Amino acid sequence: MPIRQKVFFLTIAVALLLVILELVRRRRLRVEYSWLWMASGATIILLILRYDLLIWLTDLVGAAIPTSTLFFLCVLYLALLSLNYSVRLSALARQVKELAQEVALLRAEREEKG
Amino acid sequence: MTSVLVVIPARNEAANLPDVLRELRAARPKDDVLVVDDGSTDATRGVARGLGCRLIGLPFHLGYGAAVQAGVKLGLRRGYGVVVTFDGDGQHDPRDVTPLVEAVEGGADLALGSRHLAAGAYRGGPLRRMGRAIFSALARTLTGLPLTDPTSGLKALGPEGQRLFALARFPDRFPDADALVLASRARLRVEERPARMRPSRNRHSMHGGARGFAYAFNMLFSLLVAVLGREADLRG
Numbered sequence: 001m002p003i004r005q006k007v008f009f010l011t012i013a014v015a016l017l018l019v020i021l022e023l024v025r026r027r028r029l030r031v032e033y034s035w036l037w038m039a040s041g042a043t044i045i046l047l048i049l050r051y052d053l054l055i056w057l058t059d060l061v062g063a064a065i066p067t068s069t070l071f072f073l074c075v076l077y078l079a080l081l082s083l084n085y086s087v088r089l090s091a092l093a094r095q096v097k098e099l100a101q102e103v104a105l106l107r108a109e110r111e112e113k114g
Numbered sequence: 115m116t117s118v119l120v121v122i123p124a125r126n127e128a129a130n131l132p133d134v135l136r137e138l139r140a141a142r143p144k145d146d147v148l149v150v151d152d153g154s155t156d157a158t159r160g161v162a163r164g165l166g167c168r169l170i171g172l173p174f175h176l177g178y179g180a181a182v183q184a185g186v187k188l189g190l191r192r193g194y195g196v197v198v199t200f201d202g203d204g205q206h207d208p209r210d211v212t213p214l215v216e217a218v219e220g221g222a223d224l225a226l227g228s229r230h231l232a233a234g235a236y237r238g239g240p241l242r243r244m245g246r247a248i249f250s251a252l253a254r255t256l257t258g259l260p261l262t263d264p265t266s267g268l269k270a271l272g273p274e275g276q277r278l279f280a281l282a283r284f285p286d287r288f289p290d291a292d293a294l295v296l297a298s299r300a301r302l303r304v305e306e307r308p309a310r311m312r313p314s315r316n317r318h319s320m321h322g323g324a325r326g327f328a329y330a331f332n333m334l335f336s337l338l339v340a341v342l343g344r345e346a347d348l349r350g
Contacts, residue, residue, distance in 0.1 A: 100173050100180075101184040104170040104171055105184065107170070112168075
């Protein structure tokens with residue numbers, strides 16, 4: 001990997017890690033979500049420093065060039081991430097529904113008493 | 115006499131509620147009536163209050179199933195022997211409530227009003243009839259019960275039926291055939307009685323137009339989930 005590319009991607013990866021840290025520090029991002037983003041940043045750095053790992057992976061999955069392996073991994077990662085969000089959203093939707101019902105029931109109870 | 119709570123889920127039904135309530139009170143004067151306002155943007159809440167029925171107002175629109183569920187939860191907590199679900203758009207005939215309540219008093223956990231057992235009832239357009247025929251066949255196969263109208267919104271629930279409807283994992287979009295599959299898996303006694311359905315008075319029907327296909331797809335999927343769902347989710 002040319003040194004110019006290395007520096008460019010390293011800068012981006014480090015910036016990403018710093019943004020995540022700052023978000024957690026300001027409590028804009030919950031700690032339990034941050035590990036996933038930290039791991040993503042770390043993976044990018046690892047693949048930049050150890051380009052041979054990417055080549056090994058390319059051979060393993062049988063891809064023609066390292067670029068396609070990288071794109072495949074990115075797409076897979078994003079797909080899994082949205083699946084994860086769907087699961088969380090479903091849980092949140094159920095919780096919101098139950099809270100809304102509970103609010104309505106408690107309000108009715110209070111009105112009947114008062 | 116069993117205490118009966120009639121739950122009317124209502125979304126923008128201010129125009130229909132007075133007639134529905136008048137008919138219902140004429141047919142079932144002793145029942146308590148509860149209107150569940152599902153985030154209406156019209157005067158539904160005020161109209162319901164003015165008519166002197168119990169009212170719970172959801173803080174925002176949750177959907178038909180969740181509104182019904184909220185009403186059932188109230189019935190369950192207050193210990194009603196029977197909770198009847200009754201549409202607010204004038205589609206159900208209050209005279210059909212009594213046979214359903216009697217079915218529950220006779221030991222059923224869940225009694226359904228079926229338009230196919232009633233003579234001369236409104237059955238909807240050809241597409242809707244076809245959809246219902248398919249879901250009936252599916253529901254019969256999956257539950258082993260001789261059901262004819264699984265999409266009916268007119269239901270009477272005994273305490274066990276109420277507990278099923280109040281479950282966290284209960285299908286809360288449109289509890290239809292999937293609810294019946296759950297009921298049969300929970301070994302509830304399900305029975306049908308004739309019910310004369312009338313054309314809904316409002317134009318924005320729940321399953322109309324292109325939404326019908328989305329509905330059919332969702333229902334098929336929900337049925338699959340009901341069949342494959344975990345046994346543990348059937349208990350509270």
